[in-house]
Amino acid sequence: MTKKLVQILFFVFPLLVLSNFSIGSAEKNYTERVFISGYGQIIVVDPSVPKIAESIEVKGPVRDMSFTEDGKTGLFLANDRKSLYVVDTVQNKIIDEINLQARTDKGLLDRRVWGSTISPDGKKAYAFVTQGEKRRNSFKVHPSKILEIDLGSKEELRSVEAPYGTHVLQFKQDDASKIFVWGYDLFELDLKDMKLKLKQGIKNPENKENGAGNYLMLFPRGENGINSIPLIKEYPDGRVTEGIMWMNRQSGKIKTLEYDREPIGMFSAVIDKNEQYAYTTLNKWYKVDIKSQKIVKESAPPNGSLYGVNLSADEEKLYYSGAGNEFIIANKDLEVEKHLVLPTDTLDLKVIKIKQ
Amino acid sequence: MVKQKLGSLIVIVGFLSIMSACVEQSPTGHSEKKTANVHVSKQVEKSCISCHAVDQEGKLERIESVRKSPEGWAQTIARMERIHGLKITDKEREQLVVDLSKERGLAPEEAEKVQYWLANKPSYLEANPPNESVVKSCIGCHAAGRFEAQRRTEEEWKNLKDFHLVMYPSIYLNHRHTDWPEEADKAIEYLAKNYGVESKVWDQWKGNEYDVSGKWKVVGFQGTKGFYLGESEFTKSNDGYTEKKSIKFLKGQGPQELSGNMKIYTGYMLRSHYMQGKKKINGSYNVTSENLIKGDWSYKEDLGITGEETYYKVQNEKPEIFHSEPRAWKKGTTNKVNLYGMNLKKLKTEDLELPKGVEVTKLTATSDEQIEAEIKVSKNSETDTFLVNGDKVAVHGKFTLYDKADYLKIEPSYGVSRMGDAGPMDKVSIQYVAYAYSNGKDGKSETKDDLKLGPVEAEWSLLTYPEKNAKRDDRPYIGKLDKNGLYTPKEEGVNKDRTFVQENVGSATVTAKSIIDGETLTTKSHHITTVPDYVNNIH
Structure with a gap:
């Protein structure tokens, strides 16, 4: 009897173990990595420890970071905004460097990227460039453009003029034919005919009574489907408010809130996918209840200003980095839980689910 | 025949001599060979032509379409x-x-x-340019002095816009509160009209040069x-003067x-490098006439330690007054005044032409450089500033008659000090x-007719900023204000005693x-201590 029980357990236990593993796998079929824009390197952090998984060397400070749908390829802007690096995020290796500088018959065409993104399938890159021709002893400005680049051949396929002030390109979720183009206002680029059209006035709203919005989206979000950024609004009567603007990447619908405080200036904001709470950072950390538009929790970064806040892949924790050489894990009550020292100062952080 | 030939020869030689003199002599006699x-x-x-070729008009591209100060050229180079x-x-x-300052410089005016x-000059409160587009597109980054110290053709002002957009494309993001390119176009229109390269004053000045050799009297503050x-003597050296x-x-x-040592640029701009003990001092002066030099100096390693100076050429012909303590004389009283200058023993009461109601009752020369005077000012004399005239005396600067000192003002009204000295950056x-002011004729404070009476001794202190309900008291960290009004910031770098604010920066109220x-x-007044001026090439 006892022997039979042991035999049963002998067979059942491995099944239970396997069964549990496969259940866990189904729930979490990805590896979570945090990509942090450093100086001269992309810092890859495994937040589960946390520890630095890899440092990928590039030229100069890292700016934009975008990823394919499966998270397995990343596009990173660095080298004083002159080079786009295509990175294999599984092996953490650079696949390619695309330098957008070019020559003209009169000199050098200095192109700087202010907003770039990789297509969900990883075949193309899109980059908004300002263009300046450096002639022998003078400079000539050329119109700024969004370039479509084939990542296989590294060739420029198409381009469209785009307004100055553009600084973020972001694919519409589940629709690889459209890119949201964030500048002073929000535009939409239709890739079928490479046409750009105004989607919504933000600095220049249709109704000025709604207030002119001012934001600098150096810290775009959207990994969970919601892009969000702190917003300063100025009204015709002189009122200035601070709050948050966010957009559902699938519907393209923008919402805003203005919280009940004097503007102090925040750099980045992240909103949970249920649109329940927003978290902002710079010299202070705020937790904002979206429904009531009130700051329900307030704290301060432990070692000085932090530019970037993001949510963990499971949205259970908050990650902070940007400015100094640190990565912080905090709970959603804004209490620091873990701290990791990084090799360089940083700008922003992206939380990516790399499919297994 | 011989006479005729001799006559012709004399005419030719004479003509050549005149031509030669015309070429070599500038209006001030300075040798000008070009x-x-x-x-x-x-x-x-040699240094520039490889990039700046000669254009169709025979000018060096760009270089000969602009004029700048020595400082402006130094920045360009x-x-x-x-x-x-x-x-x-x-x-x-x-x-x-x-060379560039001489050929492509600024006129004294x-x-x-x-x-x-x-x-x-740090903490100098510059007036906004009168053009709104210049304010919107330029003043966010630059002092107006930077571009007002330049003269350009319209094309060159336009080039400046493209230069900014190509060299600093982030200007779009920094200036997203305004439509920068559009505002810049309007600003260029204004600058081209008001700061064009062609100017009569430059045409009149170019090629002149003052000789400042000799002895001078100095007044400074x-x-x-x-x-x-003080007293000063300039002696010519190989490439300028020693002083x-x-x-x-x-x-x-x-x-x-x-x-x-000092060098003279553009014929009138003196740039000095002094040693005072171990202290290095830089001076920036302009010779404004054969007898007058005006300018400013500052410590090389602390721009905030600074002063203004005027030089008066030593002469022994007639009395010359260049300073008075005080310069503002109170009405209805007899003012005790010390007058400073040269040849003052020659000064007589009747030499001074004073306004109605102002009378010198006593004049005692304690030396050739100083006179003790008693000046009675009638209660009915006019409240105003005035010049003292006289054929037999030279008197510099304006004097003031006032009823009473009504209020004080602190200069600078918004003080910006910078941490420094720990690393390569200087503090x-x-x-x-503190300056005393009188309300002037209208009896109201802060109006156009108010009279600045001069600096006064004061008791100085630092309060929190804002004074009431300050969220943080920065005073223990940011620096010290001494009994004479000298504020010295602390060094840059992390201060572990501070919470959240890591460095010795902050605000205070100066009283x-x-x-x-x-x-x-x-x-x-409002005081701030801020970070060192790391990006000091965009002023």
């Missing part, structure tokens, strides 16, 4: 080295600045308006220490000796000075209290 085929100078051709790979020696760099910028007097100067504060210690202190004629006057 080879027709040389563009600006041989050094400019530094940028050519920093960004465009220009390789030159220190000697060549200096020669370029000298043009430079006078931007002397504060040329002298790099240094905030927190007061007025001083020996001795000064003594009216209230203070014994004489201080300075010596240094910038602030010399706070000055002064008792004038038995009445206590107080005033306040």
Whole structure:
């Protein structure tokens, strides 16, 4: 009897173990990595420890970071905004460097990227460039453009003029034919005919009574489907408010809130996918209840200003980095839980689910 | 026949002599040799022509379409080295600045308006340019002095816009509160109209040069220490002048000796490098006539320690008054006044032409440099500023008649000091000075007719900023304000004693209290201590 029980357990236990593993796998079929824009390197952090998984060397400070749908390829802007690096995020290796500088018959065409993104399938890159021709002893400005680049051949396929002030390109979720183009206002680029059209006035709203919005989206979000950024609004009567603007990447619908405080200036904001709470950072950390538009929790970064806040892949924790050489894990009550020292100062952080 | 030939020869020789004199002599007698085929100078051709070719009008591209101060040219050359790979020696760099300032410089009238910028005066409160587009597109980053110290053709002003957009494309993001390119176009229109390269004053001045050799008397003012007097002598050297100067504060210690070298740019801009003991002092002066030099100096390693100076050429013909303590005389009383100058033993009461109701009742020369005077001012005399005239005496500067001191003002009204000295960056202190003011004829404060009576001694203190309900008290960390109004910031770097704010930066309220004629006057100003001026090439 006892022997039979042991035999049963002998067979059942491995099944239970396997069964549990496969259940866990189904729930979490990805590896979570945090990509942090450093100086001269992309810092890859495994937040589960946390520890630095890899440092990928590039030229100069890292700016934009975008990823394919499966998270397995990343596009990173660095080298004083002159080079786009295509990175294999599984092996953490650079696949390619695309330098957008070019020559003209009169000199050098200095192109700087202010907003770039990789297509969900990883075949193309899109980059908004300002263009300046450096002639022998003078400079000539050329119109700024969004370039479509084939990542296989590294060739420029198409381009469209785009307004100055553009600084973020972001694919519409589940629709690889459209890119949201964030500048002073929000535009939409239709890739079928490479046409750009105004989607919504933000600095220049249709109704000025709604207030002119001012934001600098150096810290775009959207990994969970919601892009969000702190917003300063100025009204015709002189009122200035601070709050948050966010957009559902699938519907393209923008919402805003203005919280009940004097503007102090925040750099980045992240909103949970249920649109329940927003978290902002710079010299202070705020937790904002979206429904009531009130700051329900307030704290301060432990070692000085932090530019970037993001949510963990499971949205259970908050990650902070940007400015100094640190990565912080905090709970959603804004209490620091873990701290990791990084090799360089940083700008922003992206939380990516790399499919297994 | 011989007579006729001799006559012709004399005519030809005479003509050649006149032509020669015309070529070599400038209006002030300065030797001015310029080879027709040389563009600006041989050094400019050697260093610049590989990129700046001669254009269709026979001018060096860009270079001969702008005019700048020596400081402006030095910045341009530094940028050519920093960004465009220009390789030159220190000697060549200096020669370029000298040559460009001489051929493509500013007239004295043009430079006078931007002397504060040329002298790099910290905490100088510059008035906004009258053009709104200039304010919107330029002032966010630059002092107006920077571009007001330049003259350009319209094309060159336009080039400046493209230069900014190509070199600093982030300008779009920094200026997203405005439509920068559109505002810049409007600004360029204004600048081209008001700061064009062609100017009569430059045409009149170009090629002239003052000779400052000889002895001078000096009057200066240094905030927190007061007025001083001194003597100076300039001696010609290989590439400029050497100067020996001795000064003594009216209230203070014994004489201080300075010596240094100075160079003259554009024929009138003196740039000095002194040593005072171990202290290095830089001076920026303009010769405004054969007998007058005006300018500013500052410590090389602390721009906030600074002073203003005027030089008067020594003469022994007639009395000359260049300073008075005080300069503001109260009505209805007899004012005890000390007058400073030269040849003052020759001065007689009747030499001074004073306004109605003002009478010199006593004049005692204690030396050729100082007179003790008693000046009675009638209660009915006019409240105003005035000049003292007289054929037999030269009197510099304006004097003031006033009823009473009504209020105080602190200068600078918004003090910006900078941490420094821990690393490569120097600290910038602030010399706070309290000035007394009278309400003037209308009896109201802060109106156009108010009279500035001069600096006054004050009791100084620092309060929190804002004074009431300050969320944080920065005073223990940011620096010290001494009893004379000298504010000295602390060093940069992390201060572990501070919570959240990591460095010795912050705000405070500066207060000055002064008792004038038995009445206590107080005033306040805003002070900040901020980071070192790391990006100091965009001023």
